[in-house]
Amino acid sequence: MRESLVALWQHRDLIWSFAVRDMKARYKQTALGIAWAMLQPLSMAVVFTLVFSLFARLPSDGIPYPVFVYSALIFWTFFANSISGGTVSMVANSPLIRKIYFPRETLIVSVLLATALDLLLASTIFGGMLLWYRIPLTAAALWVVPLVLLQAILSFAMASTLAALHVNFRDIGHGLPLLLQIWMFASPVAYPISAIPSWLVPYYLLNPMAGIIDGYRRALLRGLPPDWGALGISALITVVVLAAALPIFRHAERTFADVI
Numbered sequence: 001m002r003e004s005l006v007a008l009w010q011h012r013d014l015i016w017s018f019a020v021r022d023m024k025a026r027y028k029q030t031a032l033g034i035a036w037a038m039l040q041p042l043s044m045a046v047v048f049t050l051v052f053s054l055f056a057r058l059p060s061d062g063i064p065y066p067v068f069v070y071s072a073l074i075f076w077t078f079f080a081n082s083i084s085g086g087t088v089s090m091v092a093n094s095p096l097i098r099k100i101y102f103p104r105e106t107l108i109v110s111v112l113l114a115t116a117l118d119l120l121l122a123s124t125i126f127g128g129m130l131l132w133y134r135i136p137l138t139a140a141a142l143w144v145v146p147l148v149l150l151q152a153i154l155s156f157a158m159a160s161t162l163a164a165l166h167v168n169f170r171d172i173g174h175g176l177p178l179l180l181q182i183w184m185f186a187s188p189v190a191y192p193i194s195a196i197p198s199w200l201v202p203y204y205l206l207n208p209m210a211g212i213i214d215g216y217r218r219a220l221l222r223g224l225p226p227d228w229g230a231l232g233i234s235a236l237i238t239v240v241v242l243a244a245a246l247p248i249f250r251h252a253e254r255t256f257a258d259v260i
Contacts, residue, residue, distance in 0.1 A: 004246060007103040014102060018110030022085070023117060037118035038125050041073040048073070048190050058191045063221050067129045071220055072189040072213050074126055075148075078119040079155055079209065080180045085111035086159025087166050088173055094260040104253045108159050112152055119148075130220075138223035147215050147226065150238060154208055157242040164252035167259050188213050193230070208234040208241075 008015065045066060052058045053065035060068040089107040090097065097104065130137065166172040187209045188196075196204050204210055211234035215226030 004103075004105060008105060008109060011103055011106050015106045015110050015113065018107060019113035022110060022114040026114070037121040040118075041070065041077045041122050042125055044073050044077075045070040052190045059195055061192045061194060061217075061222075063135075063217075064133045067126075067133050067135065067221065068192075068217070069190055070126055070129060071217055072187075074119060074122040075151065075213060075216055076184055076187065076189050076209070077122065078115050079151060080184070081115045081118065082112050082152070082155040083159050083162065083180065084176060085115065086155070087162040087176055089159075090163045090167050090256055091170075091173075091260060097256050097260055104256060105156075105160065105249070108156055108163060111159070112155060116152075135221060136223075137220065140219045140223045140225055143215060143219035143226055147212055147219070147231075150231075150235060151209075151212050153242060154212075154234075154238045157238065157245040160245045160249040161241075164249045167252065167256055183207075183209070188217075192217070205230050205233045206237065208237040210234070 048069045049066050052069070053060070058065075086108040089111055090104065093107055162172055162176065186207055193201065193204070193210065193214050211227065211230030211232075215231050215234075218224040218226055
C-alpha cells in the first residue's frame, strides 16, 4: 500500500492530466456539456419520487422525499460512475499501456477525480433543494469529507479488482451495469435503513455502501454524526477489500501490455 501511495504521489501530474483528458472527452461535442453531470441524478430523483414516494409511498424518515433521495443519488452516481469508468480504464487506454510503463493505478485515480467533479456539480442542485425545503446545514455536515474519502477508497478498491479481471474477461464490462443496478436497490438510496426489518439489519449492513449513504443523510439532513456501528462495518469491509485488491491488481498488471 505504501509503495502504491508513493507511486501515485510521484505521478500526480500524470493523474491530473488523465483526469482533465477524461473530463474533456466526456462532454466533448455535447449540447448541454457539464449540465449532464447534474441531469443524471436529478432525472433519477424525479423518477424515484414519482414511483417510490407517490405510488409506493416508501418512508423517508420525515424528510421531504425529493431531497431525501437526491442526497443519496448524487453520492451513488459518483460511486457507480467511478467503478464503471475505472473497470474499463485499462482496456480503454490499451494503446498507451502497450507503449510505455507508468503506474496503472493512475488511470483509476484519474477516473475518480473526473467523477468527483460531477459530484461537485450535482451538489449545487442539492444546495438549492436544501434552501427550497429550508433544511439548514450544521457542523455535522463536515462528516461528508471523511465519508467521501472512505467511499473513494472503496471505489478504488472495487475498480482495481474489476479492472484486473476485465482485461482477461470482457464479460465483466457487460455484467457490471446489472451488478450496479442491483447494488443500488440493495442500498438505502430510495428508502431509509429504518425500513429494513430489524432481524435483517445486521446482514444488510454488510453492504459497505449502506453505512456510508446513511452517514451522508444523517450528516446533511438530520445534523447528526454517522451511526458508528454501521460506519465501522463499512470501514472494516473497505479495508479488507482494499487489502485484497492491491495484490490482485499488482499481479495482473504484469501482463496487461501482453493481454490487452
